[in-house]
Amino acid sequence: MIFTVAIDGPAAAGKGTISRAVAETFGFAHLDTGALYRAVGVKGGDPVLAAQTLSVEDLARDDLRTLEAGQAASRVAVIPEVRAALLAFQRRFARREGGAVLDGRDIGTVICPEAEIKLFVTANAEVRAHRRWLELGGDEAQVLAALRERDARDMGRAAAPLKPADDALVLDTSELAIDAAIARAIAHVQAHLRAAPKQSPR
């Protein structure tokens, strides 16, 4: 079965947690596409070359989740050639046999506009910064400033800006507990699977 769940939204909105839960529930593969941009951002040198030659080792680095890696990722993510170099891999992953969940910024709009399910997970900046601060520590005001800067860059760029797809279900987790958000996402996928015509046997 080919079935894609596209989960987009700004930093620390809960995309990763929801994506992992949906993937586990339905037995789908999961790709955190932000890790690709983080790996390009921290690699240094020419970002286009880094994206074209990204390796398994680059993606296994233990410094990809830092505040700095997030900022570096959003700086290289504005470069169209970087995005182009990462596109085919993400598309193949989305349409692989057995179902896939991808989370990022442009999955429902650019990488896989034909995705069966599109979710846009968001929350206000203060709530998101607080969550990221609980994860990373440091100075909360600095975490909020970095997150606002990254939001502005991700939404304002010309290439694949962050925005909800027209047909995305918006989940605002500002006041929605993560378990409730997961339950809504799972119910949405289930409803679609029930409504979909049965696949003919091959």
Ligand code: CDP
């Ligand atoms: O985990 P968090 O939401 O903080 O960020 P991430 O998903 O790891 O993404 C890091 C950065 O990569 C984002 O701020 C974007 O600039 C970029 N990104 C992107 O442009 N397109 C994607 N599909 C995923 C990430």
